[in-house]
Amino acid sequence: MNKGVKSDPMLRSRCEQHGSPTHCEQQDTLARLDLSPHNKSEGIAHDVSRRSFVKGAGALGALAAAGGILGGTLPHLPQFTTKVAQAYAESETKIVWNHCAINCPGRCSLKLHVKDDEIVQVETYSLDDDDINSIQPRACLRGRSYRSWIYHPDRINYPLKRTEGTKRGEGKYTQISWDEAIDIIATKLKDTIDKYGNEALYINYATGVSASTGRTWPRLLNLLGGYVGYYGSYSTAEISWITPYIYGSSAAGSTLNAANDAALILVFGSSPCETRQGGAVSNHDYVAMREQTKGKIYMFDYRLSDSTVGHSEDWVPINPGTDAAFVSAVAYELITKNMVDEEFLHTYCQGYDEETMPESAKGMNKSYKDYILGTGYDMVQKTPEWAAPITGISAERIRSLAKEIGTTKPLYVVQGWGSQRRSNGELTAWAICMLPILTGQIGLEGTNNGLREGSYSISMDTIPAGTNPVKTQISVFSMVDAIDRGPEMTEKRDGVTGAERLKTGFKFVVNYAGNCITNQNSDINWVHDIMVDDTKCEFVVGTDIVMCDSMKYCDVILPDLFRLEQDSMIGTGGDGAYMIAGSQPYSVKYERKSGFDQCALVAKKLGIEDEFTEGKSQSEWIEELYEVSRKKDDKLPTYAEAKKMGVYTRANPKGANIALKAFREDPIANKLTTQSGKIDIYSEKLATYIETHEFASDDKVTPIPTYVPEWYGVQTVTEKYPLACSGFHYRGRLHSSWGGIETMKELNPQELWINAADAKPRGIEQGDTVQVSNDFGTVELLAKVTSRIISGTVAMSQGAWHDANMDGDRIDKGGNINTLATHRPSPFAKGNPQHTNICEVKKVG
Amino acid sequence: MSRYAFHFDGTRCTACKTCVFACKDKNDLGLGYAYRKVYEYGGGETIKDANGCFSTTAFTYNISLACNHCEDPVCVMVCPTGAMHRDQATDLVAVDSNVCIGCGYCVLSCPYNSPKVDRDKGHSVKCDGCTALVANGEKPVCVMACPARALDFGTPDEMQKKGKRANIAPLPSEGYTKPNLFIKASKDARPAGSDEGTVTNPLEVL
The missing domain is CATH 2.40.40.20 (Barwin-like endoglucanases)
Structure with missing residues (x-):
């Protein structure tokens, strides 16, 4: 909320549309006098007419899009001008709070200016202060351009069915009624379950909606006997899988502001300002940290990203996919020059050296130190000379960086998710964590555990999904494989969990608010070929805002609402926490419906409406879920207060989160959930996993963090693809x-x-x-x-x-x-x- | 001396363009128009030696630039109709669209690429410093939008405490028009007139 807002909203809205105060006064006068022909002939009125038309053209488009209030045809200028001018005189702009809901932890505040049942401007929560640490979830450029999306001509407004005689992917659709759409979906659901069982149902990964009632399909399908779930995410598949082996299941990084106390900051595979652009998440938090820390920053990246503009001295160019080689060479320097924290390694870690190896692996040169010094595994010394041609960082520079890393404390090491989204991602993510582990720079002020920066967030309960009777899961990345060759996919080879193999390929797929069928999925051409074959996956239901590429592979498409068009609630955070209580800004246009209402209709058709809704509307669910959250967090305002405030912020009472602080203080009382209870540098559990699973012959898998060249990387380029x-x-x-x-x-x-x-x-x-x-x-x-x-x-x-x-x-x-x-x-x-x-x-x- | 000036903190800007799109939203600007622009300026080399190792002299920085509401606004001086004028209440430079004939002299004269003639509207358009908001005691929409808090607005005296009058590349020397833009330059910044770099995002500055 801006300080110093003095004008009444009506005057302000008019002023904003007309630029200078001179115009503002003129418009004010005009509004009071109404538009008479006499005034219109005056210069002032003439100007207003012309400007009104320009402004009004957008408003007209919106009105036309909103259901043909003006009949959908452009009236002649004088008529139009009069209408708009009268509208100015009669209607007021109201402010409605809501939030962005796309897959960025930002989920920033949107201060919607609503006039004549349309959104006419999008502002955000901002304070006029000089405190760079004040919590202001300012929306980024995307949030500020929401109107271009809301009013986009490609917006889906009605239920659609793939046109008879066309293939998936062609993108040809026919408008149908909600009754027909729901009937088709309910019938297909029932038939699929009857014919193939619930393991033929799948909900595809999607990231288009984040809110307390944002995901309702899991609840619906669970009430119908369940579906095959997925584990992991497209953002973090590799690091999420490996982290429990390193630090246990609940590991999270320190907040970025913990680096304010660091003397040296290493950033791998991350562009915090581009990945999370909001005003109270990484973009802001990184800028604020860089300004306040006395620490030297090194950004290890193959490109000088927007996070480093203006600060090019921070950039250490490195070949992509080779972070683990760099770390290994630094480890070689730290070990051979006595810069490791042996006490930390012997107290808090398993597998650094022979002394800390588990019984099952003793005497076999399987420790990390053996790998680095060339006495185990590939028997290669990981010298700076070894790493230089791999990483593109000279041996001399590696030595100097290693010295800095080994002697500068506190050391804050953080990685983004760029390093892990690779064929060697699991081991690379682990390797990066070795820098704080080797130097003992964990759990102390100014340090991090090497994982991505954590956050201090407000936690909101979400609509209960219920219990999924189907325990089978696949990796998030395996949907198209499962459609193509489901019954061939096994636990040992393909990462199926909860069952030895899939019983059936997926025959019914839900794609709610996501673009991961094709656009965000790898090898789009191959995916297309699988998805166009409707004998494989027999039915795909899609729900979205616009016709994105993935929608073209759906058989029935339902018109969704943006979260900002509904009541909505979200809690999130960065260095500081915030919550946004969103309200529906205007009436629902066309035949769009919320995801909640869509699922409720399917539930009704299948006779389980009461079980699905429990007699509550979405708004009632939101309020009830909020009250559940408030019972756990009594500092939260009441629901009514929250709705009135729109944006609620809270500073971290600890100042900063420090990863593994409790473990560092007492590693026995606060032991980790790894197999050893310590930080696993050698994972016995992973060694067992490797022994009992099948891997491709060129997949190099180790129970310690090693460097493995990528399949398609800087070390494996070809003459054809250099x-x-x-x-x-x-x-x-x-x-x-x-x-x-x-x-x-x-x-x-x-x-x-x-x-x-x-x-x-x-x-x-x-x-x-x-x-x-x-x-x-x-x-x-x-x-x-x-x-x-x-x-x-x-x-x-x-x-x-x-x-x-x-x-x-x-x-x-x-x-x-x-x-x-x-x-x-x-x-x-x-x-x-x-x-x-x-x-x-x-x-x- | 003008009553208002912008401040741009080049050490904070992350090139996100939120300022640009907040302005576009407020002013209903479609394709082809942006009253605020973000320039990327840079140069240097990143090379690989015979051993496959990299060295770099790359530098890059951004300037978020709208109208600087200059002390010596050349656009006002050259305007044949008086349409380009200083607002009496705020000293902000604005176009009087009643008077503007769309001749484009202001476009040709401005060394900051600020005004543009909108042929559909038939007159010159540009950043007016959110005159109406400022008159209401608020700050321009771009300033309140920046997630990294790299923009500010206030009296030239206040803004001067935060930075120096804009004098870095690719902007012209401050002496030409005395822009009311005060910049805290990043380490990468090069002085006005430098030939070390170029504008590296020409497509993005309309």
Whole structure:
């Protein structure tokens, strides 16, 4: 809430539409006098008329889109002008709070200006103060451009059915009634369960909605006997899988502001300002930390990201996928030059050296130290000279960095999720954690455990999913595999859990608020070929806001509401916590319905409405869930207060979260949930897992954090595909959300970052159109020739909207990196290695 | 001396463009128009040596730039109709759309690429410093939008305490128009007139 808002809202809204105070006064006068023909002929009124038309054109579009209040045809100018001017005189702008709900922990505040039942401006929660640490969940550029999405012509407004005679992927749909849509869905659900059992049902991973009542399909399907679930996420598959082996099941990183007390800060595979752009999450928190810490920062990255602009001295260029090689060489220096914290390693860790190995692995040179010193495993000394050609960091620089790392305390080591979204991601994520482990820089002021930064958040209860009677799960990345060859997929080879193998392929898939069928899934061309075959997966129901690429593979599509169009509640945080109590800003347009109401209709059709709703509307659920949360957190305001406030913030009473603080203080009383109760550098449990599971012959798997070259990486490029190709998060989208918004695309173009040394021999210059190809496909985009990326690796932001003629050349003119990404899963997590790609680049035309 | 000035903290800006889109939302700007722009300026080299190891002299920084409501606003000076004027209440430079004939002299003269002629509207358009908000005691929408708190607005005296009058590349030397933009420059910043770098995001600055 801005301080110093003096005007009445009506006056203010008019002023905002007319720029200068001179105009404001004129408009005020105009409003009071109404529009007479006489006044219209005056210069002032003439100006207002013209400006009103310009402004009103947008409003008219909105009104027309909102159901044809004006009949959907543009009236002549004078008539239109009069209507709008009268509207100014009669209606007021109200402020309604709501929140962004896409898959960023930001979920920032939206201060909606609502007029004539339409959203006319989107502001945010902001304080006019000079305290960089004040908690202000300011929405990012995406939040500020919501109107472009809400009112987008491609908005889905009615239930749709795939047009008879067309294939999935063609994107041709016919409008149907809600009755017909619900009837089709309910019938298909019942038939699928009858014919194949509940293990033929699946809810695809999706990240388009975060709110306390955001996910209702699991509740519905559980009431019908359950479905096959998934574990992991597309964001964190590899690191989420390996972390319990290192630190136990509840490990989280320190908050970023813990680094305020650090003397040295190492950041791997992370661009905090791009991945979480809000005003009270990593973007703000990283900037605030950088300004307040006395610590030196090193950003290990293959590109100089937007998080490092203006601070290029922080950048340490490194080959992608080689973080573990760098860490190993630093470990070699730390060990051979007596810079490790042996007391910490012997007290808090298992597997550093022979002395700390479990009985099952003693006397076999299986310790981490054996790996580093070349007395075990591959028998190679991990010297800086060994690592230099792999990482691209000179041996001399590795030595100097190792010295700094070994002698500077406190040391704060943090990784993003870029390092782990690779074919060697599990071991790489673990390896990065070795730097704070070896130096004993864990659980102390100014330190982190090497995982991603944690947060101080407000916790909100979510609508209960109930109990899933089906215990079988797959990796989040395996849906299309399971559709293609479900019964072949086993626990030992394919990461199925809860059962030895899948009983059936998936025959009924729900895709609610997500774009992970194709757009955000690896190897889009292959996925397309599986999904178009409706004898494999027999039915896909999609629910979304706009016709994104994944919707084109759905048989019935339901028109969803944005969370900001409904009552909604979310709690989240970064360095500081906040909660947003959102209210429905305007009436529901067209035939859109909330996810809750959609599921309730299906439940009703199947005779389980009462079980599903428990007699409550979504808004009543939100209030009830909030009261449950408030019982656990009595500092929360009452529901009525929360709704009135819109935005509630809370500073971390501890100042900062320090990862593993309790464990550091007392490792016996606060032992970890790992097998040893300590930090596992050698994991006996993982060794057993490796022995009892099947891996591809070129998957190198070890029970300690080793460096393994990627399948498609800087060390495995070929003559045909001589460049590595990596992806990154981009300001213009959150994954694929906002990917279809023209104004966002205009100012955030889809570009291939390429070093001059790679561009020049290919005749590529800044702004050229280029094609990037490999065995999986071809994408087309613009070249950004820049010193901000290393040579030998090119990069494009992930999430661009796939745009290819799938019955033609399949060249993806949207520049979606997933057209180039392999669907081969990572060895342990069976997760998505979407940054592990090789390619060739050529100039087009 | 003008009554208001912007401050831009180049050490905080992360190039996210929230300022740009907050402005576009408030002013209903569609494709082709942005009253605030974020320039990426940079240069240097990142090279790989014979051993496959990297060294870099790369530098890059951003400037978030709208109208600087200059002390010597050349756009006002060249305007043949008086449409481009200083607002009496705030000193902010604004277009009087009643008077503007869309000749484009302001576009040609402004060394900051601020005004643009909107041919559909038939007149020049640009950042007006959110005059109406300022007159109400508030700050411009871009300033209150920045997630990294890299923008501020206030009296030139206040803003001068936070930074120096804009004099870094790719902006012209401060002497031309005395911009009411005060910048806390990042370490990467190069002085105005430097030929060490170039604008590296030409497509993104309309």
